[in-house]
Amino acid sequence: MPSVGVADSRTGNTPSFETTSAQLLNPEKTPKPPQLPRNFRGKGKWIVRDLGITVPFTWEGRNGDSQMIAGGPQYPIWFTNLIYRNNLYTLTYKWPNLTKQPCSKIPGFNRELLNDKLKTSRFVGREILQRNPKRFVNHWRVGVVLPERPPGLFLRFPLALGDIYVDQRNRSTFWQVLQFGLQNLYDPELDEWAVMNSWEHKPGKVTLPARCPAP
Incomplete structure (x- = not known):
């Protein structure tokens, strides 16, 4: 079966930055799931x-720690997410209608736990992201649904969903990520996109903000 682009839930269209074309390379073999590398710069x-x-x-990793930074003081949104010394940190500096947000810390979370979860990803298909240059990717989906129940009529809630697009030649090169769920609580539609233009397998820079509690 041909692979399909991820459509806009509000318009039914597939935007140019995420449009995909059918491509099945070795369709009988499922590739290995995504894995976040120890060192990278995106x-x-x-x-x-x-x-x-x-x-x-920007999304960078160094020695297993990693940091996302979106926006900045001159932009309408500005936040950072970190995996830092076995802790998960989130600090939102700016967001529409948000006056103040402290740095949150969830202990006991690291790259190994993240990669263990990524191992449970479901393979969607091999696709081409129509950009310049085109990106040949493997499309994966991973989710968190609680409580865990067997198939059937049970009450359950989808807490988080991610669509992950990694390079077909290197499952540790991330070209696009959709986040949907409670982790996007500030957004009315609960979904946000990361679209990468470059990705290098070299040590990046990870800095814990002063407002975040030290490990």
Whole structure:
């Protein structure tokens, strides 16, 4: 079966930055799931489409720690997410209608736990992101649904969903990520996109903000 682009839930259209074309390479063999590398540097855009906001975005890793930074003081949104010394940190500096947000810390979270979760991803298909240059990717989906129940009529809630597009030649090169769920609580539609323009497998820079509690 041909692979299909991810459509805009509000218009039914597939925007140019995420449009995909059919491509099945070795269709009988499922590739290995995504894995976040220890060291990397990525640059691109963070897109909140229902708010009409697009800001610069960086995602870097160093020795297993990693940091996302979207926007900055001159942009309408500005936040950072970190995996730092076995802790998960989130600090939102700016967001529409948000006056103040402290740095949150969830202990006991690291790259190994993240990659263990990525191992449970479901393979969607091999696709081509229609950009310049075109990106040949493997499309994966991972989710968190609680409580865990067997198939059937049970009450359950989808807490988080991610669509992950990694390079077909290297599952540790991330070209696009959709986040949907409670982790996007500030966004009215609960979905946000990371679209990467570059990705290098070299140590990046990870800095814990002064407002965040030390490990």
